[in-house]
Amino acid sequence: MPRIEHTDYYSNILGTSLKVEVTGHYGHPIIMFPTSQGQYTQNHDFKLNESINHFIDGGKVKLYNVATIDEYSFYDKNRSPSERIRNYEMYVQFLIQEYVPYIQKLHGVHRVAVAGASFGGYHASNFAFRFPDVVSHLFCLSGAFSIRNFMEGFNSETVYFNCPREFVVNDEAWKYQHMHIVLSTSDQDICLEQTKEMAGILSSKGIKYWYDEQKWINHDWPLWRMVFPKFIGRFFS
Numbered sequence: 001m002p003r004i005e006h007t008d009y010y011s012n013i014l015g016t017s018l019k020v021e022v023t024g025h026y027g028h029p030i031i032m033f034p035t036s037q038g039q040y041t042q043n044h045d046f047k048l049n050e051s052i053n054h055f056i057d058g059g060k061v062k063l064y065n066v067a068t069i070d071e072y073s074f075y076d077k078n079r080s081p082s083e084r085i086r087n088y089e090m091y092v093q094f095l096i097q098e099y100v101p102y103i104q105k106l107h108g109v110h111r112v113a114v115a116g117a118s119f120g121g122y123h124a125s126n127f128a129f130r131f132p133d134v135v136s137h138l139f140c141l142s143g144a145f146s147i148r149n150f151m152e153g154f155n156s157e158t159v160y161f162n163c164p165r166e167f168v169v170n171d172e173a174w175k176y177q178h179m180h181i182v183l184s185t186s187d188q189d190i191c192l193e194q195t196k197e198m199a200g201i202l203s204s205k206g207i208k209y210w211y212d213e214q215k216w217i218n219h220d221w222p223l224w225r226m227v228f229p230k231f232i233g234r235f236f237s
Contacts, residue, residue: 002056004044009102011094014069018094023049024062028136028236029103030113031095032065033120037075040067048117051225052232060236061113064103066095068123074150081154085147089158096131104134111136111178117224118142118191125198128179129164129171137180139231141224142191145198165198173205181209182231189219210234 002024008017019040032049034042043049043065055061072079073088103112113136116124121143128138145165161167181202185195192213199211212231217223 013094018067021065024056026059027061033116033123036119037070046221081151113137115139132175141184176207184212186214
C-alpha cells in the first residue's frame with residue numbers, strides 16, 4: 001500500500017492553513033482536487049486514488065490532494081457574487097504563487113499534473129488553462145468549464161478569467177501544445193454536453209487533447225475509478 005501523509009500548508013495569501021493528503025513516495029507530482037465542497041481526503045475515501053495504486057507503488061506518480069475553499073467561495077450563499085469570485089481568485093493565486101512553486105522545488109520539476117472529478121475537474125481545468133506553462137497533464141473527469149451559474153449575473157474580468165470555456169476561445173493555441181489534456185465523460189454524464197463543448201473549442205483552436213466517452217454509466221465515482229487508471233497508464237507506464 002502507498003505511504004499516506006496528512007500535512008498542513010500555510011498560505012500567506014489566504015491567511016490560513018489548508019489540509020493536504022500526500023500519497024506515494026516518488027514520481028511525477030499530481031495535484032488533485034475534490035468534488036463540490038468535498039473534504040481533501042475525498043478522492044482517497046471514494047477510492048479514486050486507490051484505482052492507480054499500481055502507478056503510485058511503482059514510483060511513477062505522487063499525489064497531492066489539496067483542500068479547496070468552496071464553502072467560502074462559490075457555495076457561500078451568504079456572500080455576494082463579487083466576494084465569492086474574489087475569494088476563489090485568492091485560492092487560484094495561492095496555487096500558482098505558493099503551492100505549485102513548493103511542489104516544483106520539492107520534485108525538481110517545472111511542470112506538474114492536475115486532476116479532479118466533477119467540480120474537482122473544474123478546479124483542475126481552470127488552473128491548467130490559466131497557467132499552462134506550469135502544467136504537464138490535465139485529467140478532467142466529468143468536469144465543468146464555467147462558473148457563471150454561481151455568479152447570479154455578476155460579471156467582471158475575474159469571472160471571465162475563471163471560465164475556461166470563454167477565455168480559451170480568445171487565447172493563443174501555442175501555449176497549450178505541450179500539455180497532455182484528457183477530457184473524460186460518459187453518455188449518461190450530466191457534464192457530457194459541456195465536455196463536448198470544451199472539446200470543440202480545443203479542436204477549433206488546433207489544440208491536441210484526448211476525449212474519452214464511456215457508455216452506460218453515470219456521473220459518479222465508478223466512472224472515474226474506471227477511467228483514471230487508463231489515463232495514468234497512458235502517460236506514466
